[in-house]
Amino acid sequence: MITPDNFIASKAAEAVKALYGADIDTAALQVQVTRKEFEGDYTLVVFPLLKVSRKNPEATGTEIGEWLKSNTGEIDGYNVIKGFLNISFSNVYWNRLFAGIVAAGDGFGRLPSTGRTVMVEFSSPNTNKPLHLGHIRNILLGWSVSRLLEANGHDVMKVNLVNDRGIHICKSMLAWLKTGNGETPESSGKKGDHLVGDYYVAYSNMYKAQVEELMKGGMSKEDAEKNAPVQKEAQEMLRKWEQGDEETVALWKKMNSWVYDGFDKTYDALGITFDRTYYESQTYLLGKALVQKGLEMGIFEKDPDGTVWCDLTSDGLDRKLLLRGDGTSVYMTQDLGTAEQRFSEYNLDEHIYVVGNEQNYHFQVLKLILKKLGFAWADNIHHLSYGMVELPEGKMKSREGTVVDADDLLEKMYTTAKETSSELGKIDNMDAEAQDKLFRMISLGALKYFIIKVDPKKTMLFDPKESIDFNGNTGPFIQYTHARIRSILRKAAERGLKTDKSVLSDDMPLSAKEVRLVKLINQYPAKIAEGGEAYSPAVIANYAYELAKEFNQYYHDTPILREEDERLLKFRLVLIDTVADVLVKAMDILGISLPDRM
RNA sequence: GGCCCCAUAGCUCAACUGAAUAGAGCAUUUGACUACGGAUCAAAAGGUUACAGGUUUGAAUCCUGUUGGGGUCACCA
Numbered sequence: 188m189i190t191p192d193n194f195i196a197s198k199a200a201e202a203v204k205a206l207y208g209a210d211i212d213t214a215a216l217q218v219q220v221t222r223k224e225f226e227g228d229y230t231l232v233v234f235p236l237l238k239v240s241r242k243n244p245e246a247t248g249t250e251i252g253e254w255l256k257s258n259t260g261e262i263d264g265y266n267v268i269k270g271f272l273n274i275s276f277s278n279v280y281w282n283r284l285f286a287g288i289v290a291a292g293d294g295f296g297r298l299p300s301t302g303r304t305v306m307v308e309f310s311s312p313n314t315n316k317p318l319h320l321g322h323i324r325n326i327l328l329g330w331s332v333s334r335l336l337e338a339n340g341h342d343v344m345k346v347n348l349v350n351d352r353g354i355h356i357c358k359s360m361l362a363w364l365k366t367g368n369g370e371t372p373e374s375s376g377k378k379g380d381h382l383v384g385d386y387y388v389a390y391s392n393m394y395k396a397q398v399e400e401l402m403k404g405g406m407s408k409e410d411a412e413k414n415a416p417v418q419k420e421a422q423e424m425l426r427k428w429e430q431g432d433e434e435t436v437a438l439w440k441k442m443n444s445w446v447y448d449g450f451d452k453t454y455d456a457l458g459i460t461f462d463r464t465y466y467e468s469q470t471y472l473l474g475k476a477l478v479q480k481g482l483e484m485g486i487f488e489k490d491p492d493g494t495v496w497c498d499l500t501s502d503g504l505d506r507k508l509l510l511r512g513d514g515t516s517v518y519m520t521q522d523l524g525t526a527e528q529r530f531s532e533y534n535l536d537e538h539i540y541v542v543g544n545e546q547n548y549h550f551q552v553l554k555l556i557l558k559k560l561g562f563a564w565a566d567n568i569h570h571l572s573y574g575m576v577e578l579p580e581g582k583m584k585s586r587e588g589t590v591v592d593a594d595d596l597l598e599k600m601y602t603t604a605k606e607t608s609s610e611l612g613k614i615d616n617m618d619a620e621a622q623d624k625l626f627r628m629i630s631l632g633a634l635k636y637f638i639i640k641v642d643p644k645k646t647m648l649f650d651p652k653e654s655i656d657f658n659g660n661t662g663p664f665i666q667y668t669h670a671r672i673r674s675i676l677r678k679a680a681e682r683g684l685k686t687d688k689s690v691l692s693d694d695m696p697l698s699a700k701e702v703r704l705v706k707l708i709n710q711y712p713a714k715i716a717e718g719g720e721a722y723s724p725a726v727i728a729n730y731a732y733e734l735a736k737e738f739n740q741y742y743h744d745t746p747i748l749r750e751e752d753e754r755l756l757k758f759r760l761v762l763i764d765t766v767a768d769v770l771v772k773a774m775d776i777l778g779i780s781l782p783d784r785m
Numbered sequence: 786g787g788c789c790c791c792a793u794a795g796c797u798c799a800a801c802u803g804a805a806u807a808g809a810g811c812a813u814u815u816g817a818c819u820a821c822g823g824a825u826c827a828a829a830a831g832g833u834u835a836c837a838g839g840u841u842u843g844a845a846u847c848c849u850g851u852u853g854g855g856g857u858c859a860c861c862a
Contacts, residue, residue: 650797
């Protein structure tokens with residue numbers, strides 16, 4: 188698709204060739220949207236061209252501007268300020284551009300299929316505690332990046348890897364056995380993941396008490412931590428689990444199933460699904476064969492105590508453990524194994540891991556070891572490293588009880604949405620079910636937008652004392668804009684005015700604001716590409732906000748239904764309908780729905 | 786201590802990867818015709834882009850150093 192900026196770039200390259208006889212790469216030409224304080228649509232920065240023109244910036248700009256004006260039908264004006272050539276397109280040009288967008292319909296902004304298969308792993312929770320705000324960022328990011336990559340033409344597979352085994356689960360199980368009295372989600376009325384999480388906390392309390400007791404008896408802190416009875420019991424339980432002890436495995440299955448029920452409810456509330464869920468209990472043995480292979484290749488080494496290591500010191504990193512002395516594997520081992528399994532099973536072109544930036548080192552090592560093992564696809568692993576969500580007092584710490592629980596937060600958002608809507612009183616005639624659906628939509632819109640609008644790489648701050656905003660640069664602002672457009676279109680329909688594409692024509696007189704809207708709408712596919720390249724749904728969020736804001740400005744000083752010229756009125760209906768469509772598309776990528784009224 | 790990341794308005798975030806006077810929202814102050822939906826719009830005020838050098842016609846952006854913050858270097862995952 189030819190966009191105005193690459194149109195200018197290619198024409199400017201022709202101009203340079205004609206005027207100065209130089210061949211210049213269009214990629215080297217800088218074309219940007221003209222800043223509002225200047226006249227023009229797009230701006231060519233002429234500084235880089237001075238070497239070939241051998242003239243001053245003003246003269247160079249003027250010559251190129253003049254050439255463009257007389258050699259293209261699309262460009263009908265220009266001005267030069269300092270080293271900037273501001274170019275204006277004709278009214279006909281904008282009309283045709285807009286007609287092209289309207290004609291593209293649903294396909295607008297959906298890039299052609301690349302045939303590439305991309306796996307995105309995200310969420311990846313432990314089964315010993317409920318999901319919190321940090322998980323929410325992970326989940327929303329994983330979901331929206333997946334949607335964004337789909338819009339970029341890839342086949343995307345969304346997967347979850349549940350950490351369902353290990354000492355931490357045994358701790359919850361142990362505490363439940365000791366103090367639970369057979370409590371279940373049904374008997375307690377608690378959501379399963381919260382119930383199990385409570386026993387994890389109960390374990391920690393028992394453990395702390397025992398350590399203190401031992402220290403009072405004169406034991407050092409270190410020894411006390413190692414010798415606390417519950418700690419030993421938990422380790423014993425893990426051993427039993429690994430040996431397949433029937434009772435232990437049965438309890439493990441039961442408690443994990445409670446957790447899954449709980450997680451499913453949260454995923455459901457967030458509108459998230461996966462194409463496949465992996466369980467570590469089924470993958471933790473993977474990778475051992477690769478360790479053997481590495482030993483044979485001479486890139487790993489075995490110490491006298493039986494441990495296996497990969498020495499990365501020559502790469503500026505440390506020695507990395509791959510097998511314990513007893514031959515059991517560690518986190519890295521199974522990650523090596525699962526990567527190999529997935530790439531071969533699904534013939535992946537790319538694998539994205541949505542994992543916090545605290546694991547940057549882990550993924551650096553993972554890729555490096557896979558490369559040493561000779562896997563060319565190691566380069567197609569991408570760690571989508573995102574920043575932590577911090578509270579005003581710093582990091583969330585489960586031990587200190589400062590985590591923001593996902594379910595609590597969702598409920599709180601729902602209440603706020605309900606209160607706000609009720610105060611405004613515009614939906615009083617909606618039935619209860621529709622209202623519930625709407626409150627859900629708005630609260631999710633606010634939460635999701637709040638999280639996604641921030642550049643994934645950056646640490647972000649959440650203040651539980653200040654509720655997430657519903658005004659300004661927010662999800663509800665965009666939802667409101669959409670509801671407003673739909674309202675106008677409804678009223679038009681009541682008057683028998685349907686949005687009719689046939690009114691579009693080359694000579695429709697466009698106002699400056701209308702041109703701005705067309706320009707912005709036209710940027711959408713480029714934003715999809717840009718966001719996809721950067722793995723950043725934030726690009727799409729900020730774009731949607733800009734478009735909504737631009738529409739609201741337009742709306743305020745342009746009559747639509749009150750316009751007397753029927754041709755203009757009909758054109759405007761098509762225009763705002765297109766704005767609404769693009770907003771829906773953009774927000775859909777973020778997993779945010781837009782209501783018709785609110 | 787080694788390595789990695791970060792620092793932009795009082796607060797939360799942008800800035801097309803080097804361009805014009807660094808932009809939005811919140812909070813503050815002020816204004817908007819009986820409203821095509823006021824969860825909106827317009828305006829004011831708010832900045833030495835942590836600091837010091839350097840490269841460049843041009844730096845929040847690239848390089849070096851300093852300060853402050855975070856992460857990581859587990860027989861945890």
